[in-house]
Amino acid sequence: xxxxxxxxxxxxxxxxxxxxxxxxxxxxxxxxxxxxxxxxxxxxxxxxxxxxxxxxxxxxxxxxxxxxxxxxxxxxxxxxxxxxxxxxxxxxxx
Numbered sequence: 001x002x003x004x005x006x007x008x009x010x011x012x013x014x015x016x017x018x019x020x021x022x023x024x025x026x027x028x029x030x031x032x033x034x035x036x037x038x039x040x041x042x043x044x045x046x047x048x049x050x051x052x053x054x055x056x057x058x059x060x061x062x063x064x065x066x067x068x069x070x071x072x073x074x075x076x077x078x079x080x081x082x083x084x085x086x087x088x089x090x091x092x093x094x
Contacts, residue, residue, distance in 0.1 A: 003057070007065060010065040014065055027083065028086055029087055030086075033079075038073060048066060
């Protein structure tokens with residue numbers, strides 16, 4: 001039953017990350033994005049994966065959803081740095 005609730009939680013977050021990623025990509029600015037927040041989320045997912053590995057309770061579905069979520073957040077991290085670079089260029093152009 002715990003695995004079911006965890007899977008539902010991961011799916012809900014998994015639906016949210018692509019929406020956030022698209023929003024940040026379209027914004028073309030890092031304003032409103034938080035590097036600390038993104039890094040904390042990645043740390044949380046890595047900790048969750050580590051806990052599953054240590055307890056030997058990693059099902060295929062949960063592993064897949066964790067990996068998809070981590071991938072989305074890492075892509076959001078990449079968009080953050082791309083947008084931050086764009087912000088830097090835009091502030092230094094005449």
